[in-house]
Every structure is written in structure tokens, then in C-alpha cells.
Amino acid sequence: MFKRFISGFWTVGEMMTAGVKAEAKWEYEMGKVILGRRKKMLFLALLPVILGVGVELAMAGTLPDTIGGSKAYMPTFVTSQMFIGSIFVGLMAGLITGCIGAGGGYVLTPALMSIGVRGIMSVGTDQFHLFAKAIMGTVIHKKLGNVNLWMAVWFVVGSLTGVTVGATLNRAVYAKSPALSDAFISLVYVVILGILGAYSLYDWIRLSRTKSVQSTKEATTAFAKWLQGIPLKPRVTFDQDIVAGGRSISIYPLIIVGFIVGMVASVMGVGGGFLTFPIFVYGLGVSTFTTVGTDILQIIFTTGYSSVAQYAIYGYVFYSICMGMLLGSLVGVQLGALVTKYVKGSQIRAFYALTILAGFVNRICALPGTLTNAGYLKVNTATGNIINQVGNVVFFVLVAIFSVWILIAFFQNAGKARAAEMSSPVSVER
Known part of the structure; x- marks a missing residue:
């Protein structure tokens, strides 16, 4: 029984990791498109932020301890410190995404919550950041040729329904208790990051010993075969290029899966690839x-509908912070991708595991205080604050060290590569 549990845990962790890697590749390619062809659009998107910073510098003001909800400030209100901080947060996420090849979005919502933004507004802002990246990077991507259209349609039908339920749940919990809302979102992150972190740490230890490279397995499980065998109509045919005659499945499992992915994505403020x-x-x-x-x-449909229809219209998107995150992540993901040419894979895996576990520690340390404020736990206020601060310090220190390490590796090795290129016979001849 225990062996079966470990085997199942390994399988889930492996495939969730494959999901975040696929999203990372998408983010990298979207970033290249935006920076390479849409600079004017990026400037227009950032213009309100620049104006907002100017207004703030001209008119001094103070912000509350937390941001979010019906009393949220207008999108143009942003301090220069907040804007710079949002760029730094986005840069960290982008560096992780580009260097590791796995989505760094898991640091965004915890980071925003750690600096005082309410959980529900952190989620909405993160979702809007993903949607902005998608539409600015041309939504009809060339790799959408891999999509089975009808499978995607029924999946999106389920995901939009799931988004509605998840976001409604988030708003309802927030209406009952903002502290409980923060605790609820933190708990979801604890579970997801706990699984991803444990798997990535174990994977790094295993690979550092065996020096082998693991590839994602193609598998059709007994459960999948049983599900495909259910004679319900209408049905969707897929994988005709992989299996002779293709496979088919009823639309209802697709709708259910879309529902699950959409609901979790809207609660966490992520793309949902780790579940897909x-x-x-x-x-x-x-x-x-x-x-x-x-x-x-x-991702395009789920984040678009979630960020606009379920969060933005209720005041749960902080646009200025969102655009700062977008700017930082676009630059970070490109730098991170270049660093992979100079840094050992084992080092990258180790830092990846540590940053995920840092996010896990950050959110689990926030639970005692939020649950106490919500009336579900009794922890001394001072003790709860200390535990929360420990989680914040662990999180930001580890992620910052990783980010600085990537930047140092990039500039050092990029300089050496440039010098070698200039001293090569071809360069001298020119």
C-alpha cells in the first residue's frame, strides 16, 4: 500500500513538473514575440503606470497595510517603491521561468501577499498578468496546430465553468472574512507547492547520484483506457497521427477536467498547466x-475570462502592479534562458527545488496568523507575526539569492563569450 502511494505521488509530481515546464516554454516564446515585435504596444501598456508614478511623486499619499477589495485604490495610484518592487517580483519569476525551464508563476501570488496585497487581489492581478502576456504575444500561436479543436472546445467549456465557481468561491470567502480568504488561498498553495517541491527535491537528489536524464513518459493507463471505453455520446477523436485510427473519448470527462483545472487556476491565479x-x-x-x-x-481563454469577468470588474486587479510584473518577467525570462548555456543543470535543479520549497514555507508560515485573525485558531499575535516574518524572510532571501546568482552568471559568462568572439580569427579578420 505504501509503495503504491509513493509510486502515485511520484507520477503526479512528475507530470505536474512536465506541465509547468510546458508553460515556461510558452512564456519564453511569448516574451520573445512581445519584446521583438510589440515594443510600441508594451510602451502603451506601461504608459498608465508611468503616469501613475508621476502623480504619486507629485502628490504624496499613504497606503493602507493591505491592498484589495471594495476599498482598493484606483489603478493609477502607485508609489514608486511599489512599482519598482513589482518589477523586481516579475524579474524573479521571469528568471526562474527562463533559467529552470519551469513556470516561475508560483512565486508571484505568494510574493504579492507577503508585501501586503490581499490574497484575492494577488490572484486577480496574477491572472491579468498572464492574460496580458498572452494577448500581447499574439494569442494564435503556431503551436496551436497541435490542438484537437473539439477536444479544446469542450475542455474550455468546462474550464470557464470552473473559473466561475472558483472565483465566486474566492469572492464569497473574502466577503465572509478577508483573513480567511488569505488562509484559504495560502492553504491551496501549501498543498500544490508541497507536492511540486517534494518531487523536485527528490528528483534533484536522484539525478545528482545517477547522472541520468529523465524524460516524461508517454503512458495510457488502465484508467484512461476504461474512460475511453465508456460508450457515451457525443465523442471526440484525437491522436490520429500517433495511433492508427486515433483514440476517442466522450466529451463529459473533458468538461469535468476543464472544470477542475479552471477552478484551481482561478483560485490560485495561475495558468493551470501543472494539472492539465x-x-x-x-x-x-x-x-x-x-x-x-x-x-x-x-490558458488564453481561462485567464482572460477569469481576470476580466471574475476579478477585474469586482475591483480585484491592481493594474499598475500587474504591468510592473509583466515588464520584469519579460526581461527576466530572456536573461534566464541565456544563463542555461553557462550554468550546470544540477545547480539549476537544486535552486528550483529550493525556491519552490521557499514558497511552500512562506505560505505555511502565513497560516497561523490568518487563521487566528479569522477566528479558527488561537495563536498569540506576536508569535503569529514572528512565524509569518520567518516565512517572508526565507522566501525572499532564497529567491533573491537565486536571482542574483543568475544575473551574475549571465554577465560574467556573457562577457567571456563576447571577449572570445572578439579575439577569434574571424573577428580579427573583420
Whole structure:
């Protein structure tokens, strides 16, 4: 029984990691498109932020301890410190995404919550940041050719429904108690980051000993075969290029899976790829080839509907912070990707595991204080604050060290590469 549990945990962790890697690749390619072809659009998107900083510098003001909810400030109100901080947060996430090849979005919501932004507004802002990146990077991506259209349609039908339920739940919990809302979002992060962190740490230890490279397995499980065998109509055919005649499945499992992914994504403020991969590949028996395209497509619709219809219109998106995060992440993901040419893979894996576990520690340390404020736990206020501060320090110190290490590695090695290029015979001849 214990062996089966460990095996199942390993499988889930492996496929969740594959999901965040696929989203990282998408973010990197979107960033290249935006920075390479849409500089004017990026400037226009950042213009309100620049104006907001100017207004703040001209008119001194003070902010409350927490930001979010019905008393949220207008999007143009942002201090220069907040704007610079949001760029730094986005830069950290981008560096992690580009260097590790796995989505660094898991640091965004915890980071915003740690600096005093309410959990629900952190989620809405993070979702809007993903949506802005998607539409600015051209939504119809060339790899959407991998998508089985009808599979994607039914999946999105479920995801939009799930988003509605998840966001409604988030708003309802916030209406009952802002502290309980923060605790609820933190608890979800604790579970997800706990699984990802444990797997990534174990994976790093295993690979550092064996020096082997693991690849994601293609698998059609017994459960997937059983699910595909359910004779319910209408049905969708897929993977015709992989299996002779293709496979088929009823639309209802697709809708249910979309519902689950959409609900969790809207609660956490993420893209949802870490769930799409394990459920599609192991639960539905879909190839990773088709899964990648479907996941890219669902991110666009899920984050768009979630950020605009479920969070923005209720005042839960902090646009100025969002654009600062977008700017930082666009630059960070490109720098991070370049660093991979100079840094050992084992070092990158180690830091990846540490940053995920740092996010886990950050959120689990926030629970005692938020649950106490919500009336579900009795912890001394001073003790709760100390535990929360420990989580914040661990999180920001580890993520900052990782970010600085990446930047140092980039500038040192980029300089050496440039010097070698200039001293090469070809360069001298020119």
C-alpha cells in the first residue's frame, strides 16, 4: 500500500513538473514575440503606470497595510517603491521561468501577499498578468496546430465553468472574512507547492547520484483506457497521427477536467498547466503532443475570462502592479534562458527545488496568523507575526539569492563569450 502511494505521488509530481515546464516554454516564446515585435504596444501598456508614478511623486499619499477589495485604490495610484518592487517580483519569476525551464508563476501570488496585497487581489492581478502576456504575444500561436479543436472546445467549456465557481468561491470567502480568504488561498498553495517541491527535491537528489536524464513518459493507463471505453455520446477523436485510427473519448470527462483545472487556476491565479498534464496524459490517455497545444489554448481563454469577468470588474486587479510584473518577467525570462548555456543543470535543479520549497514555507508560515485573525485558531499575535516574518524572510532571501546568482552568471559568462568572439580569427579578420 505504501509503495503504491509513493509510486502515485511520484507520477503526479512528475507530470505536474512536465506541465509547468510546458508553460515556461510558452512564456519564453511569448516574451520573445512581445519584446521583438510589440515594443510600441508594451510602451502603451506601461504608459498608465508611468503616469501613475508621476502623480504619486507629485502628490504624496499613504497606503493602507493591505491592498484589495471594495476599498482598493484606483489603478493609477502607485508609489514608486511599489512599482519598482513589482518589477523586481516579475524579474524573479521571469528568471526562474527562463533559467529552470519551469513556470516561475508560483512565486508571484505568494510574493504579492507577503508585501501586503490581499490574497484575492494577488490572484486577480496574477491572472491579468498572464492574460496580458498572452494577448500581447499574439494569442494564435503556431503551436496551436497541435490542438484537437473539439477536444479544446469542450475542455474550455468546462474550464470557464470552473473559473466561475472558483472565483465566486474566492469572492464569497473574502466577503465572509478577508483573513480567511488569505488562509484559504495560502492553504491551496501549501498543498500544490508541497507536492511540486517534494518531487523536485527528490528528483534533484536522484539525478545528482545517477547522472541520468529523465524524460516524461508517454503512458495510457488502465484508467484512461476504461474512460475511453465508456460508450457515451457525443465523442471526440484525437491522436490520429500517433495511433492508427486515433483514440476517442466522450466529451463529459473533458468538461469535468476543464472544470477542475479552471477552478484551481482561478483560485490560485495561475495558468493551470501543472494539472492539465497529469490529468490529460494519465487520466485521459492523451499524448503530450496534443496536451501541450490544448494547454496553451486554455490558458488564453481561462485567464482572460477569469481576470476580466471574475476579478477585474469586482475591483480585484491592481493594474499598475500587474504591468510592473509583466515588464520584469519579460526581461527576466530572456536573461534566464541565456544563463542555461553557462550554468550546470544540477545547480539549476537544486535552486528550483529550493525556491519552490521557499514558497511552500512562506505560505505555511502565513497560516497561523490568518487563521487566528479569522477566528479558527488561537495563536498569540506576536508569535503569529514572528512565524509569518520567518516565512517572508526565507522566501525572499532564497529567491533573491537565486536571482542574483543568475544575473551574475549571465554577465560574467556573457562577457567571456563576447571577449572570445572578439579575439577569434574571424573577428580579427573583420
